[in-house]
Amino acid sequence: MRKYIILTRLAIQNALAYRGPMVVWLLCNILALVTMIAVWNSATATGLIAGYTKNELTSYYVASLFLQWLTGWYPFYWIRTEIRDGSVANMLTKPMSFYWRVFAGESGWHIVSTPIGVLTSVIVALFIPNHLVFSFGLNFWIAILASLLSIFVVFTTSLCMGLLAFWLTNLNTLDSTFWAAKIFLGGQGIPISFLPLPLLYVVKLLPFRYMFSFPLEVYFNKLSSGEIMFGFGIQILWIVLLTLLYKVLWTKGRRAYTSFGN
Amino acid sequence: MLRHLNVFLHFIKYCWMGEMEFRFNFFIWIVVNIIWGVTNLVFVNIVYSQVQSIAGWNKPEALILGVVYILFVSLMWVVILPNVGKFHDLIRKGEFDFYLLKPINLRFLVSTKVVEFDQLPKIILLPFILNFFLRSAGYSPNIFQIGQFILLICLGLFIFYSFFFIIMISNFWLINTFNLENLFDSLIDIGKFPTQIFSGLLRILFVYIAPVAYIATFPTLALIGKSSISSIIIATLIAISMFIISQLFWNFALRRYSSASS
Numbered sequence: 001m002r003k004y005i006i007l008t009r010l011a012i013q014n015a016l017a018y019r020g021p022m023v024v025w026l027l028c029n030i031l032a033l034v035t036m037i038a039v040w041n042s043a044t045a046t047g048l049i050a051g052y053t054k055n056e057l058t059s060y061y062v063a064s065l066f067l068q069w070l071t072g073w074y075p076f077y078w079i080r081t082e083i084r085d086g087s088v089a090n091m092l093t094k095p096m097s098f099y100w101r102v103f104a105g106e107s108g109w110h111i112v113s114t115p116i117g118v119l120t121s122v123i124v125a126l127f128i129p130n131h132l133v134f135s136f137g138l139n140f141w142i143a144i145l146a147s148l149l150s151i152f153v154v155f156t157t158s159l160c161m162g163l164l165a166f167w168l169t170n171l172n173t174l175d176s177t178f179w180a181a182k183i184f185l186g187g188q189g190i191p192i193s194f195l196p197l198p199l200l201y202v203v204k205l206l207p208f209r210y211m212f213s214f215p216l217e218v219y220f221n222k223l224s225s226g227e228i229m230f231g232f233g234i235q236i237l238w239i240v241l242l243t244l245l246y247k248v249l250w251t252k253g254r255r256a257y258t259s260f261g262n
Numbered sequence: 263m264l265r266h267l268n269v270f271l272h273f274i275k276y277c278w279m280g281e282m283e284f285r286f287n288f289f290i291w292i293v294v295n296i297i298w299g300v301t302n303l304v305f306v307n308i309v310y311s312q313v314q315s316i317a318g319w320n321k322p323e324a325l326i327l328g329v330v331y332i333l334f335v336s337l338m339w340v341v342i343l344p345n346v347g348k349f350h351d352l353i354r355k356g357e358f359d360f361y362l363l364k365p366i367n368l369r370f371l372v373s374t375k376v377v378e379f380d381q382l383p384k385i386i387l388l389p390f391i392l393n394f395f396l397r398s399a400g401y402s403p404n405i406f407q408i409g410q411f412i413l414l415i416c417l418g419l420f421i422f423y424s425f426f427f428i429i430m431i432s433n434f435w436l437i438n439t440f441n442l443e444n445l446f447d448s449l450i451d452i453g454k455f456p457t458q459i460f461s462g463l464l465r466i467l468f469v470y471i472a473p474v475a476y477i478a479t480f481p482t483l484a485l486i487g488k489s490s491i492s493s494i495i496i497a498t499l500i501a502i503s504m505f506i507i508s509q510l511f512w513n514f515a516l517r518r519y520s521s522a523s524s
Contacts, residue, residue, distance in 0.1 A: 020439030028448035035452050038459040042317040049312045170287045173294050180301055194308045 003096055004104040011108020022113055026120060029065050033124060036061045037131075050193040056220055058131045060191060062121050063216060068188070069117030070147055071212065073155035075106045076178075079162025080171055086259045098250060102159060142228065143219035146210075149235050154211045156242035163246070166253035181206075187213025193222065207242070210235040269366060270374050277377040291380035299332045299384055302454065317458035322399030323486065324456075329395055330415075330485070331454040331478040333388045336381040337419055338450065344376040346426045347443040350433040354440070359521050369512055373427070396485065403485050410484040410494065417497040418476035422450075424504035425472065427512070434515045453477025473500055 015022070040057040043049065049057060079102065082088040091098055125132055161174055168174075183189040186208035195203060203209050214231050217223050223231065281288045306328045310321040319327065349372060352358040361371055396403065403411070426446050433439065449472055457468055457475040469475045476497055483489040 018438055020436045021441045024439055024441050024445050028444050031448045031452060034464065035455060035459075038464065039316060039455055042459040043313040044315045045313040170284065173287075173290045176294050176298070180298060184301060184305065189305065190309065194312060196308075196311075 004100055007101060007104035008107050008111070011105050012111055013108070015109040015112040022116065025113075026116060029068060029117075030120065030124070033061050033065050037128070041131075050191055051222060052191060052193070052220070053133070055131050055133045057191070058128065059133050060216060060220065062124055062128075062132060063134075063219065064188065064212075065124065066114075066117045066121040067147060067150075067212065067215060069113045070110065071150040071154055071215075073103075073106050073110060073151050074158045075102050075155070076158040076162045076171075076175060078105075079159065080165040083162070083165035083253075083257070084169075088257070089259045092254065099159065099246065103155065106155065139219055139221055143215040146215035146218050146232070146235065149232070149239065150211050150215055152239045153207055153235060153242065156239065156246055157207060157211070160242060160245050160249055163249040163253050166249070166256050181208050182211060185209065186211050187216060191216070204231075205234065207238045210238055266367070266370055269370075273375055274377050278379060281379055288380060292383050295336070295380055295384050296387075299336075299388075302332055303328050317456050319456050319458070322395065323482070326392065326395045326399060326401075326485065327456060327478050327482045328454065329388060329392045330482045333385065333392065334415060334418060334453065334477050334481070335450055336385050336388065337415070338422065339378060339381045340385075341374060341377055342419065342423045342426065343443075343446060344378050345373050346423075346430040347446060348376065349430045350437070350440055350442060353433050354437055356521055358519075368516070369427075369509070373423070392485075399486075401486050403487065407484055407487055407489075410489060411481050413494060414476060414481040414484055414489075414497060417494070417501050418473075418481065420501045421473055421476055421497065421504055424501070424508040427508045428504070431508070431511050431515045434519055449474060450477060453479070470496075470500065473497075476500075 037058050040049070040054055040061075043054070052060065079088075082091075091101065094101075125134070157178070161171065161178065164171055164174065185192070185195075185203050185206060192200065192203055192209060192213045210231070214235060218228055218231070303325060306321070306324050309316070310324060314320070316324065352361065352372070358372075361368060364371055429442055429445065433442065452468065453474040454477075457465065457479045460468055480489060480493045480497065483493070
């Protein structure tokens with residue numbers, strides 16, 4: 001356990017060294033947030049929009065800003081790079097789990113960035129207090145639990161995607177497809193209640209909803225108790241399946257791996 | 263001038279040869295790019311299934327706007343974005359030093375060396391799709407309107423080239439900021455919505471300072487006959503000012519450049 005704590009501490013130092021990229025990402029998130037708030041405020045609709053009031057939609061995007069920083073555990077790029085440039089070989093001789101080593105490495109960034117996400121959401125909220133409908137009752141805490149589980153769904157998916165570099169030289173298209181799916185099927189672009197019904201049934205079984213949308217649906221009280229239980233069941237099922245997939249990929253990948261140099 | 267053209271033709275040739283080294287990857291990217299484009303139009307459809315209009319734009323107009331947006335982004339990805347997006351690598355790895363030794367205009371070299379072809383099939387298809395949406399919405403632009411549209415697209419590309427070039431130059435100082443490409447994407451993303459969604463200071467910002475209005479809003483207005491000649495005059499003034507500022511900043515940065523490594 002101690003070694004992972006040390007790795008986390010190193011990752012925090014690393015994250016603090018890369019303040020520039022953090023500011024850029026923050027700026028990107030704020031631009032997207034401001035745009036989406038402007039879009040929904042200028043929309044003309046009769047009644048609810050996909051089950052949300054205008055204020056709920058605005059709140060959805062403010063909460064999204066925080067959620068992106070909390071749950072966006074995406075170590076895909078550095079795993080792909082480590083496998084490509086051979087530095088993953090260093091890991092093969094060390095007495096630690098690859099999964100938890102990557103987790104510790106990724107945690108540093110989120111320990112630093114999540115408070116920044118919270119602060120930014122609060123600052124944005126101060127500008128538009130009349131357009132927000134936040135509450136901190138039971139739903140908030142259930143949503144936090146769902147968000148913590150979301151971390152594992154995103155993290156393990158991206159870990160598995162990165163491990164494909166053992167066999168494939170170019171993973172850019174996979175990366176691009178993942179983001180398209182997360183944005184359109186995972187609720188990061190628009191709430192999934194916008195999707196037409198037959199597609200929505202499929203989306204509720206895919207992992208993307210459990211990476212982003214599910215905690216927000218819980219928080220904004222869009223689900224019944226039964227639907228929340230079902231959601232947690234599917235979320236946990238995906239974590240188990242993806243972890244098993246990770247184990248298979250890591251075991252087979254190490255066998256397939258050949259390193260040059262180093 | 264002819265020498266530069268000749269060099270650029272050689273860049274095109276070498277980049278094409280590079281693409282053909284990984285043909286499968288090239289064709290996969292073509293498919294992924296088309297899927298991304300279609301997804302954008304599906305997004306418009308989904309949003310308009312829940313609202314009547316956004317900032318006064320109805321669904322047929324929003325679909326035209328969507329196609330113009332995809333066309334603009336695809337054009338940006340042929341030469342402009344691949345070059346400005348990768349500039350930080352040249353600085354970080356010290357490769358920029360080798361560029362300094364070349365007997366050719368340095369700005370021309372860093373702006374045109376990489377040419378990407380995977381957007382070309384989409385660029386060829388999009389005018390037909392645009393024509394289809396225009397006819398479906400009951401618009402039949404005359405030669406003058408089409409000319410105005412093409413001119414605004416060209417001015418928009420020139421404005422964004424200079425604007426992103428200014429941001430890119432910051433990499434001389436912000437060597438660790440590897441994700442400016444994300445900022446470019448975020449700014450371009452705003453262009454998929456009509457600029458009329460913004461009001462007050464934000465409107466001024468997105469029309470004159472970070473002029474996302476020239477990505478799709480103004481060219482679309484030209485096509486549907488709702489544009490005035492003043493938008494072309496303003497676009498020309500912004501394009502000239504941006505280019506002068508970017509050149510002055512480039513000269514300033516070059517005088518202060520000290521190699522990162524090599």
